Amino acid sequence: MMQEVLRLQNLQKSFGSVRALKSASLTLKEGEVVALLGDNGAGKSTLIKAISGVFPIDRGDIYVRGEKVSIRSTREAMDLGIETIHQDTSLAPDLSIARNLFLGREPVNLKWLGVLAPLDLAKLRNAASALLKRVGISKKLDADALVSTLSGGERQSIAISRAMQFAAKVIILDEPTNNLGVEETHGVLRFVKEMREAGHSVLLITHNIHHVFEVADRIIVMRRGEIVAEQTVADTDLLTVESLITGADLSALMKRAQ
């Protein structure tokens, strides 16, 4: 039986009078890809920002491998093995690929110097090159190249390989294929499959239902701050999922039209 990695119980979050997250509960198991679906404004990004420590939740509990945790900062989420690739780009364009890959977790010499410690540039470079090689993009990319010189798909690949490197248990992708070309999109989907094979758990937010059927094991649908449906991919179909997202019963409409 697959082990439970992440469990959320009745998460709530409001921004002023906007109840972005009314009550959300979900479970993520080891080596599982779960797609989180929902219209714009449904609360998907809010949910994953709460898990990744961007802001504190108002109420609710988070369990990592069965243990209750409180996530008060992005650093704490990372330390718990939760890596997030946010919708708004998560790279610094003026920094090199290598420096981005290790941002916030830089290898240093003379650790006792704290923030003034010198970067271990050789290690930074080598680890970055090794990582790029592992994810299969080393042929094209130099670890010293500035991120501002990369295409959208290449940036997404960098962000994803960064999430892989620290042996994250949970990888969260918020609309990772937005603004990507066909080939780049396939690259991202291939990554998701590879990560599942390597035993990572993936929470994938997307608007593309075809992608869901290609890579996900399970589907969770949100509407107006609540989780309204949960289905395994094997037991459902495109039309059902679409109607769950919009809230309209499309299959009934189709039948009536016939």
Next chain:
Amino acid sequence: MRSPQFSSFVILIVLLVVFGVADSNFLSPLNISNMMAFLPELGIIALGMTLLLTAGEFDLSVGAVFGLAPVVVMLLVQNAGVDIGVALLAGLLLCIVIGAINGVIVTKIGISSFLVTLSMLLIVRGAALYITQGFPLKSWDQPGFFVTLLAGSFNVGSFRFYTSLWWFIGLSLLAVYVLRYAKLGNWISAIGSNRNAAVARGVPADAVKIWLFILTSVLAGLAGMISAFRISAASPVAGTGYELEVIAMVVVGGTALTGGRGTILGTIVGALMLRAIRNGIVLVGVPGLAYNIFVGVIILAMLILHALLQKNAARS
């Protein structure tokens, strides 16, 4: 070699040659000594400003802090009989407070650094004028440890240099190290380049910015004290307009006003360049009231050059 600091460096050499040919006094030991006496005072502030700009913020209150810090020190010494060492420490403490207020308002309340530090400029300059009633104070001039430390001088051949040059060199090396090689420098560039990305990686962006505001303020105060000791006078209007001159030095050197890309070497070149221009155009006989026209034109030309180079780099 298309980097902005390199093209600035080439222009600096061209300027030095042009001024040197136009007036033989320009490269004389006396004139070089003169330039080197002024250089560190604005240069030290420019180092802090470079780091701050790289993190995506700037500070318009540096010129006012440059004026206020030595005034407060001298008032404490002359009117309150405080020991000079303690008074200097109190002056630096005041700079820390001013920088911290700037930083906290910018990061925690979220008002742009332009507005916050513009207000701070008025407050600080106003305070300097009020507590002195507008009159300059005679500065500390008895020889001693602190005078030597801040404004001592020494001769190398026929050149006469001030200890402030050592301060500038030492702080420059430190700044190069921090921005290029230290973990902190990686954070500073990342914050200026994409703050949300840095925060998402666990970088304490607000704390870094607050410390950079404090650093810039302290360096401005230190520069003010150096200047006051050198000329034996603390004027409440000292440093007027320095904020723009310093920002000009930094951007002429190739640091991006929008954050993310900073170069200390470029700033040093920029500081040398503005100093050489101000000095050179006097020597070649540009009328005093026309200085700023030339300075402005040269800065603008430099910025256009940087922009064109960057466009080219992006295309290739």
